[in-house]
Amino acid sequence: MSAGHDIPGGSVAQGVAVRRLQVALALAASFMVAEVVGGLWANSLALLADAAHMLADAAALGLALFAAWISRRPPSPRRTYGYYRAEILAALANGAALVAIAVVIVVEAVRRLAAPLEVRPAVMIPVAVLGLGVNLAMLAVLRDSRNANLNLRGAWLHVVTDALGSLQAIVAGVLIAAWGWSWADPAASLAIAALVLYSAWGLVREAVSVLMESAPGGLDVDEVRRAILAVPGVCGAHDLHIWAISSAFVALSVHVEAREEDHRAVLAGVREVLAHRFGIHHSTIQLEPAHPPVPLRPPGAPAGGEGERGSLSR
DSSP: OEEEEOOOOOHHHHHHHHHHHHHHHHHHHHHHHHHHHHHHHHTOHHHHHHHHHHHHHHHHHHHHHHHHHHTTSOOOSSOTTTTTHHHHHHHHHHHHHHHHHHHHHHHHHHHHHHSOOOOOHHHHHHHHHHHHHHHHHHHHHHGGGTTSOHHHHHHHHHHHHHHHHHHHHHHHHHHHHHHOOTTHHHHHHHHHHHHHHHHHHHHHHHHHHHHTTOOOTTOOHHHHHHHHHTSTTEEEEEEEEEEEEETTEEEEEEEEEEOGGGHHHHHHHHHHHHHHHHOOOEEEEEEEEOOOOOOOOOTTOOTTSHHHHHHHHO
């Protein structure tokens, strides 16, 4: 048996991502209070919904920072893979928070549609414009790190949906100022809730998939098996398992049959295929001697003959 254990480090990239998360968190926290005050003053649910989402942004970014920090801790005898799963737990928590926010927004929006309240668009529009500017600044900060892992993507989705919420609050404010459509404010809030739920569903689904140790999305297990079987010297492959420790850390184990004189070359060939073709650098490969084909017992041969003994020995 042999194992390749190139556990991803990425300390430089992680350091850059952490600094960007810190900047984005400072922006979210600094504007959140202003948006709450503006929403209460304008009596705008869309602004308050956006402020609640800004609060969720700050919590999501703080959680992402914590997960980025703890995931860098080294493995221990009890946690042999280290703390990589902290990233997935943070992403799942962010997704659950998005769902909770959407539910609260929907309940309040329905209540306001039944009994519309007076909204002050002169306050609502400038605050929403400032909110959009802050969200765009946060998106610019996080843009290059958003695909680094599922945790950072969760934080990115929080900010994206918040930016869209600010935009819809602006539109609602303009409609109220121009035509007095007070229903535009809760209607915009319902649209924000739909966007939040859409973002949350994809995030929660991927996080649960990792926790259930499913094969990573976009990776065809049958294709991996065919690639292993195509390595010169490989006679068979079974018990193939592929799972994700985190969104950027994929592990594999497999039993490979090969002639004993080919073991070294087969091991090197399988590792190379897994690393260069599929990006799998953490693999445990169990090498086994290739079994010769078992001869079938000829029709009419007595039980316990050569064919029978061959079947039992296999």
